[in-house]
Amino acid sequence: MLLSRKLPGRLAGLPSGRRAKWAVLLLWVAIVAVAVPFAGKLSDAVQSKSAAELPRGAQSTRVEELAPRFAGGELAPGLLVYARDGGVTAADRAKARADAGALAPLAAGRVEPPAASRDGEALLLTVPLADDDDLADRAKTVRDRAERGAPPGLRIMLTGPAGNALDMGDAFGKVDGALLAATAVLVMLVLLMTYRSPLLWLLPLLNAAISLQVTSAVVYLLAEHAGLYVADGMSAILNALVFGVTTDYALLLLARYREELRAHEDRHAAMRAALRRAAAPIVASAATVSVGLLCLLAADMGFNYALGPIGAIGVLCGLLVVMSLLPATLVVFGRWVFWPRIPRFGDAPPARTGLWERVGRLVAPRPRLVWIGCLAVLAALSAGVLGISTGLDRDHTLTTTPSSSLGRHLMAEHFPGGQDRPLTVVADAAAAPAAGPAVARVPGVARVGRPAPSTDGRLARIDVVLDDAPDSPAAWRTVRDMRAALAGPAPSAVVGAGAASELDLADAQAHDRRAVIPLVLGVVLVILMVLLRALVAPLLVMATVIVSYFAALGGSWLLFRYALDLPALDTQVALMGFLFMVALGVDYNLFLxxxxxxxxxxxxxxxxxxxxxxxxxxxxxxxVISSAGLVLASTFGVLGLMPVTMMVQIGLLVAIGVLLDTFLVRSVMVPALALDAGRGFWWPGRLARAVPAEAPPVPQKV
Structure with missing residues (x-):
């Protein structure tokens, strides 16, 4: 027991020690020197392969896993549509045939001659491309070659999986650097407004940048040597998360250090005291966020599953930097780093005439009326949840209209709706003769291809084109009917790709919401109970965070639907928004x-x-909590600048939720609840009973 009581003091003494602080700084110089080269390679570890995105255990995932057993391996077809109103000409057909020959060396399989539409106004050239990390580059080559030398009046568009990969690659590739710069600028402005110091604002920003470099290096090494999946867009979420939490923790430590400098003549003693007193809420916050993120390990979706450990790594790196590098740096710089408002030993605490002192005086006389009024405001915003639609179609994946969507619409005018992304049925070779006719009898099936054997002859693959677009409810019903129809004649058959992948993704997201959300709530509640040593206070805090989430979700939906003209929420948004808002929203209530x-x-x-x-x-x-909330809202709000709709929705939802939590829930509603509950707020802990007061700290000379 004696050792456990001395341990926090000893750890606090490391970065604040007279000689140890220099060792801590030198250690971090070495860590950064090693981390920066690896961090710069993180983009090389990003995987765009669809198998990693798909749900674990789903039929569509099984189809992707079996793809290498067939000639050509994993393919992502590029579909070139050649269309002319009034009918294609001989020159148009010659152009398509010439492209087929020119693109054959680039293809991962045989390039069949262009197929004509029934109305005679379009041609379709399928170029099978390898589905790997270079898919977007190959797709660009295909598109550029097809557009070169086209006869006047002939429309040529690239769509299909390869076209989609090209559009997504363009969307993410153009914004990563700009987003990071915008995040840094916004954080800098908030810190300048907070401290009004020409130097102090640099330290939280520098610590956030170092945390991000170390996080990126660790994630890259795990991706290269431990098989960690890093998806497109994950770096944007990681940037927002790491910048936000690192800056928040830095702000909390700085505020406590400023207080202790007034009570201690020696800055080393002041930092030791600040670390001891700030460690509990900061470590508890990091535990809340990181353990909450690790709850994603219960998810089926590949993106969700991988984001859990990656996000937790970012939070823990931020914690490590703030609890070691920042204290050492502050002690080295001395008190003058706070100039022009330098805290002197023996100074009286600032007069209680600030904004939050006035808010407290307004809340205190009628706390019950105040928290009921806050609840009414949140309930009104939550009403927007009743009108939410989920599941974006392909046309709204990006905030602009991508060329692959234009190509898909052009193709749908002349070919079956499911032509751009056909289904794939994989079955044992012996069951293939029965599988084909069973599929052909299912309503909604437009065409069934001939079985293609695997390289070992044990399996057969059948391509199936549906009448409806892959992201339509009608296509999903057809997939369910196909799977049911195959259960008898071909029980080993699995249906994937196209509409089957869309259906499995939607089902997996529904599973993840059911599995992860209760787990996160339970974990966060336990952490709050341990930290606060009470039951009532954690339950009330959790209730406010949940209400705040629904208010943010309802309010943001109104913004998405009526201001941004988006028809639905992406299926990722509800879970991601809940995770970040609960884990991060609890932070500010926890600090308070x-x-x-x-x-x-x-x-x-x-x-x-x-x-x-x-x-x-x-x-x-x-x-300090208001400043931290502004920083976090800014870092996630920057995601609203991305051209990817999912990121825009996650960023704006979390930003709105953090602002609601910071300036209404945490600043007004929670204090009102605590005042209304009285000492029962701390039940069954010691503070729920009348207890002797602890002696307040007094200025000390060291």
Missing amino acids: VSRVREEVGRGPAGPAGHRAGVLRGLAVTGG
């Missing part, structure tokens, strides 16, 4: 309530001591 608990423990016993502790906790944490 843990400080309130500390202040209540110092005050006199009885209702007056509890009331004073709540108001004092709000007054001393209000400014």
Whole structure:
């Protein structure tokens, strides 16, 4: 027990020690020197292969896994549509045949002659391409070759899986650097407004940048040597998360260090005290966010499953930097780093006339009326949830209309709706003769191809074209009917690709919401109970965060639907928004309530001591938590600049939720609930009973 009590003090002494601080700085210089080269390679580890995205255990995933056993391996067809109103000409047909010959060396399989539409106004050239990390580059070559030398009046568009990969690659490739720069600028502006110091704002920003470099290096090494999946777009979420949490933790430590500098003449002693007192909420926050993210390991979706450990790595790297590098840097620089508002030893705490002191005075007389009013506002916003539609179609995957969507519409005018992404049926070779006719009898099937044997002869693959577009409910019904029809004559058959993949993705997202959301709630509640040593306070805090989430979801849906003209939420948004809002939203309540608990423990016993502790906790944490909320909202809000609709929706949802939580829930509703509940807020802990006050800290000479 003695060792456990001394351990936090010893750890706090490392970055704040007179000689140890230099060792910590040198260690971080070495870490950064090693990390930067690896961090720069993270983009090379991004995988665009569809198999990694698909749900674990789904039929569509099994089809992708079996693809290498067939000639040509894993393919992503590029579909070139040649169309002319009034009918294609001989020159048009010659152009398509010439492209087929020119593109044959680039293809991963045989390039069949162009197929004509029934109306005679279009040709379709299928170029099978290898589905690997270079798919987007090959697709661009295909598109450029087809557009070169086209007869006047002939429309040529690239669509299909290869066209989609090209559009997504263009979308992500153009924004990563700009997003990081925009994030840094926004964080810098918030920090300048917070500190009004020409130097101090640099330290949280520098720590966030170092955290991101270390995180990127660790993720790259795990991707290269441990098979960690890194998807397109994951780096954007990682940037927002790491910048946000690292800056938040830095702001909290800086605020506590400033307080301790007034109580300690020696800055090393002040930092030791600041680390001891700030460690509990900061470590608990990091535990809440990282463990919440690790709950994604229960997910079926490949993107969700991989984001869990990657996000947790980012949070833990941010924690490590803030609890070691930042304290050492601050102690080396000395008090003058706070110039022009330098905290001096023996200075009285700032007068309680700030914004949050005034908010507390307004809340205190009628706390029940206040929290009921806040609840009414949140409930009104939550009503927007009732009109939500989920599941974006391919036309709205990007915020602009991608060329592959234009090509798909052009093809749909002349060919069956499912032509751009056919289904694939894989069955045992012996069952293939029965599988084909069974599939052909299913309503909604436009065409069934001939069985193609695997290289070992044990399997057969059948391509199936549907009447309807792959992202339509009608196509999903056809897939379910096909799977049911195959259960008898070909029980080993699996149906994947096209509409089957879309259906399995939607089912997996529904599973992930059912599995992950209760798990996150349980984990976060347990962490709050351990930190606050109470039951009522954690339950009330969790209730406010959940209500805040639904309010943000309803409000953001109104924005998406009526301001941005988006017809639905992406299936990822509800889960990602919940995860980030609950894990990150609890942070600010945790910072507030843990400080309130500390202040209540110092005050006199009885209702007056509890009331004073709540108001004092709000007054001393209000400014730093508001700044942290602005930083986090800014980092996620930057995702709204991306051309990818899913990222826009996640970014704006989390930004709106964080602002609601920061300026309404945490600053008004939670203090009102704590005041209304009285000491019962801490039940069944020690503070729920009348207890002697702890002695407040006094200035010390060291």
